[in-house]
Amino acid sequence: xxxxxxALLALALVASVALTAxxxxxxxxxxxxxxxxxxxxxxxxxxxxxxVGDASINTNSDYTFRTSDSNRVVTENGTFTKDNVPGPxxxxxxxxxxxxxxxxxxxKKVGAADYxxxxxxxxxxxANYGTIIIACGASSxxxxxxxxxxxxxxxxxxxxxxxxxxxxxxxxxAHLGGASRRGALSDQFNNMMLPCADYIMVVEDGNDDGxxxxxxxxxxxxxxxxYSIADAVTPLTELFGA
Amino acid sequence: xxxxxxxxxxxxxxxxxLICVVAGSAFWEQQQPDVLYTGNPNITGxxxxxxxxxxxxxxxxxxxxxxxxxxxxxxKAFIYGGTHTNEVGSMLNAxxxxxxxxxxxxxxxxxxxANNSGYTHTQPLRGQIGKMTFDLPDGTVREFHVGTRLxxxxxxxxxxxxxxxPSGRELKHDELAEIRNLNRNHPGVQDGYLTEQxxxxxxxxxxxxxxxxxxxGHEAGAESTTLVNTLVVHxxxxxxxxxxxxxxxxxxxxxxxxxxxxxSYGLSHRGLxxxxxxxxxxxxxxxxxxxxYHEKIDEALFKDGISGNYRAMWEAGLFGNNYExxxxxxxxxxxxxxxxxxxxxxxxxxxxxxxxxxxxxxxxPDANEMIEKGLEYTLKSLG
Numbered sequence: 001x002x003x004x005x006x007a008l009l010a011l012a013l014v015a016s017v018a019l020t021a022x023x024x025x026x027x028x029x030x031x032x033x034x035x036x037x038x039x040x041x042x043x044x045x046x047x048x049x050x051x052v053g054d055a056s057i058n059t060n061s062d063y064t065f066r067t068s069d070s071n072r073v074v075t076e077n078g079t080f081t082k083d084n085v086p087g088p089x090x091x092x093x094x095x096x097x098x099x100x101x102x103x104x105x106x107x108k109k110v111g112a113a114d115y116x117x118x119x120x121x122x123x124x125x126x127a128n129y130g131t132i133i134i135a136c137g138a139s140s141x142x143x144x145x146x147x148x149x150x151x152x153x154x155x156x157x158x159x160x161x162x163x164x165x166x167x168x169x170x171x172x173x174a175h176l177g178g179a180s181r182r183g184a185l186s187d188q189f190n191n192m193m194l195p196c197a198d199y200i201m202v203v204e205d206g207n208d209d210g211x212x213x214x215x216x217x218x219x220x221x222x223x224x225x226x227y228s229i230a231d232a233v234t235p236l237t238e239l240f241g242a
Numbered sequence: 243x244x245x246x247x248x249x250x251x252x253x254x255x256x257x258x259x260l261i262c263v264v265a266g267s268a269f270w271e272q273q274q275p276d277v278l279y280t281g282n283p284n285i286t287g288x289x290x291x292x293x294x295x296x297x298x299x300x301x302x303x304x305x306x307x308x309x310x311x312x313x314x315x316x317x318k319a320f321i322y323g324g325t326h327t328n329e330v331g332s333m334l335n336a337x338x339x340x341x342x343x344x345x346x347x348x349x350x351x352x353x354x355x356a357n358n359s360g361y362t363h364t365q366p367l368r369g370q371i372g373k374m375t376f377d378l379p380d381g382t383v384r385e386f387h388v389g390t391r392l393x394x395x396x397x398x399x400x401x402x403x404x405x406x407x408p409s410g411r412e413l414k415h416d417e418l419a420e421i422r423n424l425n426r427n428h429p430g431v432q433d434g435y436l437t438e439q440x441x442x443x444x445x446x447x448x449x450x451x452x453x454x455x456x457x458x459g460h461e462a463g464a465e466s467t468t469l470v471n472t473l474v475v476h477x478x479x480x481x482x483x484x485x486x487x488x489x490x491x492x493x494x495x496x497x498x499x500x501x502x503x504x505x506s507y508g509l510s511h512r513g514l515x516x517x518x519x520x521x522x523x524x525x526x527x528x529x530x531x532x533x534x535y536h537e538k539i540d541e542a543l544f545k546d547g548i549s550g551n552y553r554a555m556w557e558a559g560l561f562g563n564n565y566e567x568x569x570x571x572x573x574x575x576x577x578x579x580x581x582x583x584x585x586x587x588x589x590x591x592x593x594x595x596x597x598x599x600x601x602x603x604x605x606x607p608d609a610n611e612m613i614e615k616g617l618e619y620t621l622k623s624l625g
Contacts, residue, residue, distance in 0.1 A: 098475075098499040101484040109488060144504035145477040180467060180498075230491040 063210045072227035073234045076213070080199045080222040085170055085239050086130035089115035094157040095138035095189040096120070096146045099176040099229075103135045106232050111242030120146055123159035131170045134160070136190050137181030150185070157192050164196050173197040176229050178206045187211070197221055203229055272372045273362050276386050278337065278354060279622040284344040284605065286311040289351075294450060295443035297433055302359045302397050303440045307447065308340055308352045310603075316348030317592050317601035320448065320456040320520070321585050324353070325424045325510070327360035327389030330374065330544060331527045331577030332459025334386070334617060338582055338606065341622045347593070348601030351453070357424040357440060359397040361389040370531075370539040374574075376616075382623045388544060393422035398436040407431050407438060409508030420508075425458070428513025441513070448518045454599060455482060455521040455592055457585045458510040461577065462526040463533020464552045464567055469526045471565050472498045473584055476515025476522040483523050485591035486584060495583055496565055521592075525584045527577040528565060547572035575616045579609040 066074040091107060093100035100119045107115060116129070126132055143153055164171050173193050175181060182190075194200070194215040200223040202212040207225065216223035224235045280288075287309035292299040321339055323332030336354040343350060355361060364370045368390075376384045395401075401421050405413040409427050413420055420426040422437050430441025448456065462469040475483035483499050490497045502511040502522075515522035530536045530549035537549055548571030556567035586606060593601050607620040 098480070098484070098501050101480045102488060102499055105481075105484040105488040108485070109492075139501060141501040141503045145501045177498075228491060228496070230488075230494070233492065 096142035329461035335581030461529035479521035
């Protein structure tokens with residue numbers, strides 16, 4: 001009888017301790033990383049570039065940022081005007097990131113008329129256009145959404161390079177995704193397209209190693225650096241605005 | 243001697259009972275539903291998820307959907323929070339709509355607690371608070387429960403050993419608990435597990451009411467660099483999403499667009515985007531609680547979003563330039579304002595892109611004022 005009573009007491013104590021241990025409000029703080037995914041859809045490896053406030057020097061290179069909160073659009077290596085963008089105009093992508101959709105929205109915002117939006121335009125279509133705006137940047141999700149493999153997209157990009165390098169068309173390389181559209185896969189597309197560019201437009205935090213400014217210098221083409229993607233409205237208005 | 247032992251034993255039992263009562267009160271309190279302000283005169287009706295899946299009748303997830311019908315035929319938006327119940331910015335955006343919105347054209351549907359069961363518990367051993375409070379200027383207090391990302395096992399148990407449901411997500415081994423994750427089981431199963439039933443009710447609601455677009459609100463840890471301040475869109479919703487995001491960035495809100503992954507099985511933008519005609523979007527704000535490097539998860543961390551760990555990581559350049567982790571953190575009013583802004587811009591964008599289906603909203607607080615003054619000044623008093 002005593003043993004049963006003692007066992008009952010022990011059970012009651014164990015139950016009370018167990019309840020206290022997983023209670024909500026007064027439980028001790030967790031000091032280790034929480035279990036489970038870090039975000040709703042799972043996280044990715046963080047980037048490596050230093051955040052930019054005002055114009056500053058990147059921690060990973062000698063690059064000096066030209067744009068800042070108070071100086072949001074900077075063009076170097078000459079000028080690029082409406083006269084340089086004959087129609088018809090094509091907006092396409094290499095890498096199929098969502099940036100091409102943002103570019104499309106920005107073109108609509110500035111009142112650009114009579115342009116064709118085709119993110120997967122084939123190389124043989126390039127001959128139909130006087131100006132080709134190429135949004136560079138890879139996205140595995142974008143490639144999946146477009147139903148294109150990485151290899152096929154690289155082949156398409158190379159075919160576009162072959163189609164435009166000796167043509168009279170004006171090629172604008174637009175890199176609007178910033179630091180998150182850099183990295184091995186994106187840079188494959190960036191490096192393929194930059195030698196073809198007649199004009200480069202880049203959100204500057206994607207240029208923290210000078211890839212785009214160096215390409216502009218090497219090729220002798222103008223480049224517009226913008227502080228954020230919203231600032232693309234300024235050059236796009238000048239070039240394509242109503 | 244015998245009496246002394248009896249007294250000692252009774253005393254131990256009383257102490258044990260007292261501890262049980264104290265511990266149990268926390269559980270009991272967590273089970274109580276939030277009291278919502280439903281005095282907005284622009285609410286024209288209240289639906290329940292069980293109207294769209296009768297299996298939910300009498301369950302904790304028979305959630306209310308508030309209807310704002312303008313009386314002017316047009317587009318239909320479904321804005322909801324509480325899929326993951328510790329991602330509080332989304333829930334408070336839905337509360338903001340519930341308390342303030344007026345639909346001027348078309349119809350807006352608002353659901354505050356999508357997975358209501360999730361509010362009734364916190365993750366064991368995580369040491370997380372179970373509610374957050376706001377002291378209003380009139381001296382009253384508003385309380386909102388904070389739960390976890392999964393359905394409470396007391397409402398759905400046991401987890402299966404294997405599950406392959408219409409979402410296309412194969413659940414096995416370490417992923418089995420995801421059978422209780424509302425955002426891993428869309429479009430759901432009508433007579434499946436409670437979470438699957440809830441997903442199916444949402445799916446059937448969208449189809450039955452002819453919803454044109456949805457916004458499912460979430461929050462992510464700062465290390466989720468491709469998610470924070472990002473609107474994820476199904477491929478059918480790209481023009482809608484890009485227009486809304488563009489308008490936000492022009493208004494200096496650092497938002498981005500990302501496509502739904504083809505293999506994001508069971509997530510709302512994939513599972514509902516593929517299986518309904520609605521344009522499906524999902525937005526994530528920055529909440530240090532959701533990351534893996536947070537400090538003590540107390541009410542201050544939830545509300546103020548100030549994390550020295552994340553600030554240091556940002557200063558070390560680990561998050562790129564996608565967003566800032568400022569000294570003042572990512573407070574709840576800012577996160578809620580971001581959810582409110584993107585949902586409002588989605589409504590505006592749909593109205594612009596589909597002029598044959600007008601939809602307009604008014605009455606929402608000014609986002610800057612919300613950030614400046616705090617939710618204490620926008621939440622309605624319960625009197």
